[in-house]
Amino acid sequence: MNFEPTAEHTMLRTMVEDVLADPTPATPDELWMTFADLGLLGLTFPESDGGQGAGPIEAMIVMSELGAATTRLPVLDCAALPGGLLVDAGSPTQRRDLLPRVAAGTLRMAFAHEESHSRWPLRTPSTSAVHQRNSWRVSGHKSPVLWGAEADLLIVSATGPDGVGLFLVDPADPGVTRRGSATHDGGRVADVVFEQAAAEPLASRRTEDAIEAAQVAAQAALCAEAVGVMTEALRITAEYLCTREQFGVPLRSFQALTHRAADMYIALTLARGMSVYASTALADGLIDQTVASRAKLRVGRSARFVGQEAVQLHGGIGMTTEHAISRCFARLTAIEQTLGTSDDHLRYLMDRVSDYDMVDL
Template sequence: MDFTYDDEQVALRDAVRGLVGKAYHDYEHRRQVVKADPGFDEQQWARLAEMGVLGLPFSEEDGGVGAGPVEIGIVCQELGRTIAPEPFLASVVLAGGLVAAAGTAEQRAEVLGALAAGESVLSFAHQEPGRRWGASAETVTATQDGDTWTLTGVKEPVLHGARADVLVVSAALPDGGTGAFLVAGDAEGLTRTGYATYDGGRAARIALEGTPGSPLGAPGLDLTASIATVLDITRIMAANQALGAMQTLLKATTDYLKSRKQFGVTLNTFQALTFRAADMYTSLELTHSLVDWSTMVIAAGSPEEVAAAASRVSLQVSRGGRHVGQEAIQLHGGIAMTAEYNVGMFVAHLTALDHLFGDGDHQLRVLSSEVADYDLLDPLEV
């Protein structure tokens, strides 16, 4: 099997790398961008739209490009290389992905068209205080009165929820199951409290008090399965983004070992440090293999296969990312802990991605719970 990119994929990678690399190669510039709300560069968001990046996953009928998961993964990796703060993962992959999967033709054309054009930011309001990483909603409820639906409850954390023009809100349906609703950013009864996350991103607490919402897709339809699949796809794309960050950390560390001198020689002269850098490379390459495999599973696999792939790659990214991040800090020494140096922020971003959609411990529990589903294998009969 050929794992190399074709000419179009290489062109996409180079174009995105050139755009975000030019914007954020200077880490100090990124620090200044994330200091102020909304936590990303609106002009950079518009440039990504002009390049067609924001419409990559969506069909041409919905105003997109119709690209596959490999192309989306390429974009996520390049954004991860500079930990670009633009909300591609949260807005395009997650919220946009759910609209593409469950919305009506009119909803897809309107919502995804505006997103692809850079005119709108979407956010998926799904996580609820006290609950973790499930596909269903419980504490936020939907009430129907004729053709009118209203939502009540609290969602937190909601990625870029304070900036979003449109919120996609999950809610428990009156007859059971979980539905999703489109809520305007200025809707009545909607209170948004935004705050900065420890990796420089943005999240919000969303309070709904009888807030009107438009059902995504058919009214009253249980979308739990669709939400679960979109979350799994987002986990895999988050792994792509983490891979890009890990690649940058390894390069920064090896460059530092080649340039920093101690006792009159560069640090890469010391065999013990070289071995530790080699171990970082091993973790990175194992992660790279699983990321590529899981990304291809999206294109050809069933929802059950995608879910299994998402858990496996998330577990590896959790372990590999922690190893690469910790070693990068240790091998850089005290400078890596300063806010002015980018290594610490890259590690913080890897930690945030790990906890965003289910950390390594959670994925290990998920995978171990399914061990009994496999047939027994007698090694003597093989």
């Protein structure tokens, strides 16, 4: 696919790259507020909701740079994904109250959708919502919830009398119990238990469509981040092969090793093409899980291959958690497991495409 970035796209990429390379924001919270000040947290929100009115291509650029910098900042998990749900399913009052605060970095949200013992895609949550005396109550167990223990407000999917719905839940409610933990890639995850927790329903009755649209956009963003991580992993590996010596000569002198690096480049190129394909399809207004699953499958396979090859070409040092290549591999592994594994997306596609189309899988 021939994708030519505009001058504005180049300026955006340069700005994000410079911010991530700047040592001034010393802590993640400071970097978060820097992103907010630059309008990057509300990048894809409509201008009427306090955002920048940008689209999937701009989101792809930002996520790719975050990946290349191997910076674990929850822009997707705490801003873009829950914000997208609010844009699609929130009432005007809910949007007016919440989205400007998300864009300003003062409100972190999380989407509590996945449940233990379930596989993507989750169609009917076991978490339930009941209407009692002019109020809604949510009960159930959500796990894993990315950055759920750090969120100021949760969007929870639950099955009610009219089907699946989305509800706003304050994690400070007595009916909410959160247990957070660190992930192997430097992120955070939580188990969240709801016991008759007070909830406010989102306005839209087309909840399934809103969830699918948010997940498709998030999967495209994850693909872009993975491409950024793979780009950095290949750069580090190529530099290592050029500088590390064995038997008095650089490792790049060994043809078998350079062939493996070339295979990494091919896998990265395939992933980049599918990432662009997923984001441009969204930019054209095509919200299609089949398109997103094709991209997620290809990117996931490339991510596993590039990560494994990078570690192996580094030898023992590539296994140490302190080394940059180990962090790249950890993040690539986490991305492949988020919003559907490669096996999940392959199963999804096998159920929906013809035998002829399956040749490309």
